[in-house]
Amino acid sequence: MSVISCTGLTKNFRRVKAVNGLSFTIEENRITGLIGPNGAGKTTLLKIIAGFLRVSSGQVMVFAEDPFNSLKVSSNMIFIDENMKFAPSFSLSEIMLAASSFYKNWDMELAKGLFDYFSLDPKQQHHNLSKGMRSTFNMIIGLAARCPLTIFDEPTSGMDAGVRKDFYRALLRDYLQNPRNIIFSSHLLSEVEDVLEDILLLQNGQKRLHLPSSDLKGFAVALRDKTEIISDLTAGQEVYYQKSVGKDHSYVVIRRDAADGLAKRISAAGVEVLPVKSDDLCVYLTTRNRGGIDDVFDRN
Amino acid sequence: MVGDKPIYVQIAEWLENEILCGNIKENEKIYSQYQLAEMFNINPATAAKGINILADQGILYKKRGLGMFLSAKAKEKIQYQRKNHTLKKLVEEVVSEAQRLGVCEDELMGMLRDARKELDEHEGEGG
Numbered sequence: 282m283s284v285i286s287c288t289g290l291t292k293n294f295r296r297v298k299a300v301n302g303l304s305f306t307i308e309e310n311r312i313t314g315l316i317g318p319n320g321a322g323k324t325t326l327l328k329i330i331a332g333f334l335r336v337s338s339g340q341v342m343v344f345a346e347d348p349f350n351s352l353k354v355s356s357n358m359i360f361i362d363e364n365m366k367f368a369p370s371f372s373l374s375e376i377m378l379a380a381s382s383f384y385k386n387w388d389m390e391l392a393k394g395l396f397d398y399f400s401l402d403p404k405q406q407h408h409n410l411s412k413g414m415r416s417t418f419n420m421i422i423g424l425a426a427r428c429p430l431t432i433f434d435e436p437t438s439g440m441d442a443g444v445r446k447d448f449y450r451a452l453l454r455d456y457l458q459n460p461r462n463i464i465f466s467s468h469l470l471s472e473v474e475d476v477l478e479d480i481l482l483l484q485n486g487q488k489r490l491h492l493p494s495s496d497l498k499g500f501a502v503a504l505r506d507k508t509e510i511i512s513d514l515t516a517g518q519e520v521y522y523q524k525s526v527g528k529d530h531s532y533v534v535i536r537r538d539a540a541d542g543l544a545k546r547i548s549a550a551g552v553e554v555l556p557v558k559s560d561d562l563c564v565y566l567t568t569r570n571r572g573g574i575d576d577v578f579d580r581n
Numbered sequence: 582m583v584g585d586k587p588i589y590v591q592i593a594e595w596l597e598n599e600i601l602c603g604n605i606k607e608n609e610k611i612y613s614q615y616q617l618a619e620m621f622n623i624n625p626a627t628a629a630k631g632i633n634i635l636a637d638q639g640i641l642y643k644k645r646g647l648g649m650f651l652s653a654k655a656k657e658k659i660q661y662q663r664k665n666h667t668l669k670k671l672v673e674e675v676v677s678e679a680q681r682l683g684v685c686e687d688e689l690m691g692m693l694r695d696a697r698k699e700l701d702e703h704e705g706e707g708g
Contacts, residue, residue, distance in 0.1 A: 312624060450622060457615050457625065475588055475623045495627045498587045551681065 282309045284430070284462050285330055289339035292325050292486075299325040301486035302339065307464070307479070312456060314473055314494065315466040317483035318567050323466040324362075326483070327434050330464070331360045343430065354430070359384070361423035362434035363416060367407045373418060374403035377425075384426040386459075392425035395451065399444065412439030420448055424455050433465035437472075445469070449476050470560040474498075480559075484567040494559075501562050502540045503555040505532045510550050514543055522565035524575055534565055588623055592631025595621075597659050600640070600651065607656075611641060611649050638662070 285307040292300040300322045307313055315323050328334045329341055332348030332355055341348060348354040367376045377396070381387040396403070399417050410418060416439045423433055437445045453476050456463060467473050474480070474494050482490040492500075501521060504511055508531040515533050522534040534557055540547065547554060557565075564573070586594075596612070599605050612620070617628035632649055635641045640658055641649045652658075679689045 311626075453622060453624070454619065457618055475621075475627070478624045478626045493626070494624065495587055495589050495630055548677075 283307060284309050284344060285464075286342045287339065290326075290329065290336055290341055291338045292322075292329060292334060293337045298486050300329065303483075303486065303488055304339075305481060305488055305491050307462070307481075310460040310462060311478045312452075312463045312465075312476060313479045313481055314470070314477040315464055315481050315483065316468075316470050316563055317466075317489070318564075320485075321483040321567065322486035323483055324434055325486075327360070327432050327464065327466060330430075331358055331432055333360070357428055358430040358432065359423055359426045359428040360432045360434070361419050361436055363412070363419070363438055365419050365422075369406070369408060372404050372406060373401060376407060377422075380422055380426065384428065386427035388425050388427055391455065392421055395421045395424065398447075413441060413444065416440050417444055417448075420451075424451060427455075427459055427461065429461050431461060431463045433463070435466055435468070437467065437469065445472060449473060452476060470563055471558060474559055482563055482566060489566050497559045497562065498556075499537050500559075501534050501557045501565075502537050503532055503534045503557050504540065504547065504552050505555060506530060506550065506552040510552060514546060514550070514552065521562070522573065524573070534562070588621070588627050589630035589634065592617060592621065592623075592628055593634040596631065596635060597640075597663075600655055601659055603656075605651050607651050607653050609651050610647070611651055613648055 283306040286305070288304045290300055290303040291298060303322075303326065315327065317323050325334065329336055330343055330348060332343070332351055335349045343351070343354050344357060346353050348358075368379075371379065373396070377389070377392050381389050381392075396418075399414075399421070401414065401418060401421075407415065407418065416436060420433070420436050420440075423431055423436065437448060440448065449472065452463070465473075470480075474497065477494040480490065480492060480494045480497055481488065490497075490500075504514065505526065508525065508529050511531040511533050515535055518535050518539045520533055520535055522532075524532050526532050540554065596605075605611055611632070614625045614629040614632060617623070617631065618625040621628070632641065636643065636649060638658065640652055640655045642652050643649055676689070684692075
């Protein structure tokens, strides 16, 4: 059963199309990672799914309803981002108490366990927390609420590497015990990809890729050899990225199935075949210039 | 190379190694996708993919509602597979690298024998 489905989803902010003709579906009880460069439309998409924004055109369905003004969606959803505001007179422990009466699946034991583990001060106030501590607290709220639809928009901003690692582990373990629909956006794909089931890669408000996270790792390979050999091999293939190495060598990224088709010629020529990291691949897939930042410096 | 393989392939190989060294016996229940997910900090769907690789090869069989179990002769199957695919491929790589470097057959065989001797000595020390 699909929990979220979008068809031709478009959202304009004046003349800018933040989301542009997006169509995809998300099946039940999956952890989906929303990946894409700044300005790709990640936050806009998440806010539309949460029901905070009305679409300009196209259709979005969450739990089989239009999420905008939907009581069903709002009562089954939590949206965590760094702009979360709580009543300023409440202490952290009072916020958790209020959350426990608000969210019907709230797990106070988990909330308190995480709260103590991360050494938060119950008497502290939310707006006085450091950025990393605030993200940590928001994450605790997001996990303990156990909402059927849990949305994290850049939940790890400001967290140090250790806390981020703990967060991914906590998210996974809680998900294993209480499977639910989780979407979260992140710029740190290499850290989260193993925990994700699916990856949705956005670029300029459009879908670039939507596939199981485990398929992304082998999606592309890099070939490295003399430029003439490489350009001969990759003629007619879709090239995701290329750069020159040394005097007369090239490094070119192509689809793995394209490389598999050329396997005989590649091994006959002794061309080096190298793996491509998934976060590098996502950058290659979403940049306009095939040579990346080097194009700025290597203009002649 | 290990880190470059997709996680589900790594999971399948890890299970194979557990079977090869006798940690899982024939007709014994193997780890569930959820146990593997927790052990390796990966999504359970990815863990299931790893299990399915072995199920497709007949190394595991399914008991409805109970989980996956180790088939009879699973160990032999894995040994056969590894020898005829993994090891063969590795040997091919070694031979082609030797050719590129102009290493003759005798020299290559000598290197293989030396490597084996070294490994045996290490094992002797260890035991």
